[in-house]
Amino acid sequence: MLARIILPTRVLLNPTILKMAPSPHAGRFLCPFAPLQPFSLSRCHRGAWARKARYTDAVHEMGIALEIYRTCRETIESHGGGRLERVRLAVGELAAVEPELLVYAWEAVVDETPDDDAELEVVWHRANQHCSVCGESKDRSEGSWLRLCPDCGMPLQVDGGDELDILDLSFESDQPDEEIEVGEQENGADRREAP
Amino acid sequence: MKKVVTVKRRALEANEERAQALRDRFAKSKTLVVNLISSPGSGKTTLLEATVRGLEGELSCAVLEGDVATENDADRIRALGVPAHQILTGGSCHLDARQVEGGLSAGNLPDVDILFIENVGNLICPTTYDLGEDFKVVVLSVAEGDDKPVKYPAIFSRAEVAVISKSDLLPHVPFDLDSVRSQITSLNPDGTILVTASLTGEGIDGWLDLLRQWFATKRRATQ
Numbered sequence: 001m002l003a004r005i006i007l008p009t010r011v012l013l014n015p016t017i018l019k020m021a022p023s024p025h026a027g028r029f030l031c032p033f034a035p036l037q038p039f040s041l042s043r044c045h046r047g048a049w050a051r052k053a054r055y056t057d058a059v060h061e062m063g064i065a066l067e068i069y070r071t072c073r074e075t076i077e078s079h080g081g082g083r084l085e086r087v088r089l090a091v092g093e094l095a096a097v098e099p100e101l102l103v104y105a106w107e108a109v110v111d112e113t114p115d116d117d118a119e120l121e122v123v124w125h126r127a128n129q130h131c132s133v134c135g136e137s138k139d140r141s142e143g144s145w146l147r148l149c150p151d152c153g154m155p156l157q158v159d160g161g162d163e164l165d166i167l168d169l170s171f172e173s174d175q176p177d178e179e180i181e182v183g184e185q186e187n188g189a190d191r192r193e194a195p
Numbered sequence: 196m197k198k199v200v201t202v203k204r205r206a207l208e209a210n211e212e213r214a215q216a217l218r219d220r221f222a223k224s225k226t227l228v229v230n231l232i233s234s235p236g237s238g239k240t241t242l243l244e245a246t247v248r249g250l251e252g253e254l255s256c257a258v259l260e261g262d263v264a265t266e267n268d269a270d271r272i273r274a275l276g277v278p279a280h281q282i283l284t285g286g287s288c289h290l291d292a293r294q295v296e297g298g299l300s301a302g303n304l305p306d307v308d309i310l311f312i313e314n315v316g317n318l319i320c321p322t323t324y325d326l327g328e329d330f331k332v333v334v335l336s337v338a339e340g341d342d343k344p345v346k347y348p349a350i351f352s353r354a355e356v357a358v359i360s361k362s363d364l365l366p367h368v369p370f371d372l373d374s375v376r377s378q379i380t381s382l383n384p385d386g387t388i389l390v391t392a393s394l395t396g397e398g399i400d401g402w403l404d405l406l407r408q409w410f411a412t413k414r415r416a417t418q
Contacts, residue, residue, distance in 0.1 A: 158382055165205055
């Protein structure tokens with residue numbers, strides 16, 4: 001019983017956890033009379049990353065950042081292991097993902113891991129509005145949409161902008177050079193700092 | 196030694212794989228699956244109540260309700276004799292495929308003709324998560340203001356149907372229906388726009404016809 005109270009409290013006071021959105025179970029950790037938690041002893045010891053995994057759904061950028069990190073680790077392990085330096089992610093204007101929040105979530109995800117300096121670079125892709133009559137893309141300002149083709153008045157089609165793709169990553173390898181398979185770096189769209 | 200590796204994978208691949216497994220499962224059971232997305236209070240549950248009443252004795256329905264807290268919505272559906280399960284997300288802003296999988300098992304829902312998934316009230320985050328549905332439907336009530344489609348373009352560009360709800364309030368609120376139609380059309384030229392008032396029944400027949408049509412198409416496609 002004592003262990004059940006102390007361990008969750010330690011987790012609750014962890015600074016990394018504190019800056020994240022609260023878990024549905026967070027309040028119950030403080031109550032020694034609460035029913036058995038869905039939080040076992042072994043789960044407390046899976047390290048910072050595993051603890052954060054419990055918060056995947058709290059903000060959707062957090063869940064996305066965790067998935068990206070998971071994929072990065074898988075990729076690096078399959079290439080002999082190493083330390084992640086940078087990952088590039090294509091994000092479309094219609095992906096419903098806010099780059100600034102995603103980068104913030106990413107920093108929380110890699111914090112306290114061996115990859116804590118790893119950077120997430122967002123490669124921003126705008127959606128395109130094109131006219132099927134004129135056959136051309138139409139210029140518009142970011143964040144606004146054209147109602148109709150400014151040249152012929154026909155409805156415009158929206159293309160692209162739903163990207164949410166991990167493009168490539170760079171890492172400091174644990175392996176000698178010759179054992180590593182190296183891919184080409186993708187050319188992204190417009191580079192964008194978090195807005 | 197610094198190395199660059201091409202990855203080229205969807206960031207939410209794990210969710211998309213789960214959603215595909217759900218889609219296979221729904222194809223087997225020939226269940227039409229509709230994912231309802233809107234901001235809180237736009238009338239998703241009231242639309243569902245009108246829907247299951249309208250389809251009673253014709254098509255079997257079940258509902259998965261997603262909410263941060265309370266069983267209220269599932270209770271409202273169950274009160275109409277329709278199986279429903281409440282997924283409590285506890286602070287999370289959207290449903291994902293894993294939660295739908297879990298909700299189906301936990302709720303022990305029977306195989307039905309139409310499964311409605313009422314997402315957590317939010318116009319942003321649910322857009323990104325595939326739940327294995329056949330159609331996304333976005334609901335926008337006239338009380339929310341007529342600039343929402345261009346403010347939240349992601350969901351309005353992806354939802355096959357936009358339901359403008361609470362049209363019985365139109366005489367009382369400033370809401371330019373033509374402007375909303377044109378905003379939605381510019382984001383999704385092939386989408387369908389319906390205007391409904393669940394409490395008075397306006398437009399509900401058109402919505403039910405659309406569901407019948409989708410259901411018939413799914414039956415044909417999964418034979």
